Amino acid sequence: MTSHTAPSRTALAIAGQRGxxxxxxxxxxxxSHDRAMNVALVALVVAPVPFLAMAWAASPWSSPGAGPSTAGSVVGTIASAAAGLAFLGLALWLGIPGLLASFSHPHATVHLFERGAVAIRHRGGSYSWPYENAxxxxxxxxEAWEGELRDRPQLWVTFRDGETICFDGHSERDRAVLPDLAAALGGxxxxxxxxELLSYETPTPF
Known part of the structure; x- marks a missing residue:
């Protein structure tokens, strides 16, 4: 099950450099993994809003003609503002760049070339390898799940240095890709x- 996704300029550049x-x-x-990450990024981007709103509501400037803040409102303003600014920093550093990257490259993709493969994820980072080197x-x-066991199909690609990356088959669409991709990579x-395994005993999805 391949896609008609054209290789990105980054993938073509990496493949060109490596011949x-x-x-x-x-x-x-x-x-499925990327979709969950996108939900987390959206939550991170909107997280500063309620804290900054609470800080404003507790401040002496929120009500025209209000008198000086009480000790409680000062503490509430400082605490809420600190939390809001911390989340705002994370949103600017991680959330917004991550969402912008996901719009330009909505999911991780493995590109197969004549003599090697390039795996690229929208959150940044890539792997490339000649077929004989992995x-x-x-x-x-x-996996134990809600009192039962459920199957977790995955494709593990292990490089000569011992590092392993994982392509997960958690969703039906992702699972359908794995047999063809495994065969294309020599598996x-x-x-x-x-x-039965525990999640920490398996590679983290790429």
Whole structure:
């Protein structure tokens, strides 16, 4: 299940520098994970608003003709303003840049070229590797969830230095990509069962 996503300029530049040849295919990955991250980024961007509003409401300037603030309102103003400014800093540093990046590149994508692959995520960062320098392992492990076990299919790509990146099959759309992508990267189309694992025992989704 490939997509018709054209390679980004960054992906083409990386492939050109590494001599990977012509672009062959693109696979969208980790869309469920990216969607959850986008929700968190939106929450981060709007988080300063209620705190700054509370700081304004507790300040002596919020009501025309109001007298000097009481000790309680001063403390409330300072506490709310401090929290609001802290969240505002995080929104400017992480939230807004992350959302802008997601608009330009809405989900992580693995681009396959003749002699290598480039994986790019909208939150920033990329991996690139010649096919012979990495091992693709398509697995399925079981996660405890609401008193039951649920399957977690994933594609793990391990590089020669031991680092592993993960393409997750948490959603149905992401799961449908994994067999073809695994085969394209030199792995098996059928997942290897690993039994029950804890999330910290598995790689974090790329």
């Amino acid at each position: 990977f040849g012509e672009h062959r295919a693109a696979y969208p990955v980790n869309r 091992q693709a392992r398509y697995v399925v492990w079981q 098996d189309r059928e997942p290897e069962p690993l039994g």
